[in-house]
Amino acid sequence: MQALIHSSDGFIIGSPTLGGHMPTQVQTALGFILAEGSKTKLAGVFGSYGWSGEAIDDIEQKLLDAGYTLGFETLRVKFTPTASDLEKCQIAANEFAQALKKLRKNRTVRPPSLVDAQVDRTEQAVNRVVGSLCVLTTLPEGCFHLTQAAAILVSSVSQASFHPPGMTVSLPQEWAESLCLVGDRFVLNILKEGSPLVRQFQQAQRLGEQQLATLGLKSAECGAPILLDALAYLECTVESRMNCGNHWLIYAVVESGELLQTSGLTAIQHRKTSS
């Protein structure tokens, strides 16, 4: 299997869910793939399930965490595939093949230069910095309903002071132009490892009103939404901001906070690229 994986440009891995897990054989195969270490290969995930389908999510998350790119949206089939499921499989296979061709073409067009190689090395090194995955929510001026909140997935979050407890968060310039100004309040929702919220936000980064309406929410004191499925949340007030390249670094003092779940670990962002 190791030799096969090594000589392939891409792979598709599938699994049923048995007793909430992937079977040992699939776990072993996935272990080989993750140990192989080359994240330039294209990956695809599919699986059958009966009611919960944890194995499919688990494989997908492990590949994403390891930095693999998926060539099609993961296929989930309940028990036996229907005609429509089979059609989706064909479409996915086609998408995968096209993506593979594109990948090959890009590889042959221009061999990486020494400068590229150094940039890659630097980027790989920068990638090793990890951050807690959080969703920052804030209610823009003139908005009063929870679903009108601005919500963004952030991972450059760090505790900056202890007395008072303060956090720094890095936010994209265009997002923070009119939000999280000095004196503004926001909620930092700390996501739980394995939570479906992680995938939902990783796909969208910023959720709109309709998507927020599908989530369990309650109002924090400042009016911004607390995500009920988060591991914990912090309510903060922005004390200062600093312009950093294409981001704003926000320093905010924690006013209050609460654990929403007593078990589970914080979701961590393992990045594919430093940019």
Ligand SMILES: Cc1cc2nc3c(=O)[nH]c(=O)nc-3n(C[C@H](O)[C@H](O)[C@H](O)COP(=O)(O)O)c2cc1C
């Ligand atoms: C012993 C056993 C345990 C199972 N456990 C789960 C489970 O925890 N979650 C789930 O979604 N499906 C579960 N299933 C359903 C299987 O995932 C489903 O039957 C399988 O993916 C469909 O393929 P099959 O036609 O080979 O059964 C279980 C099935 C069996 C037989």
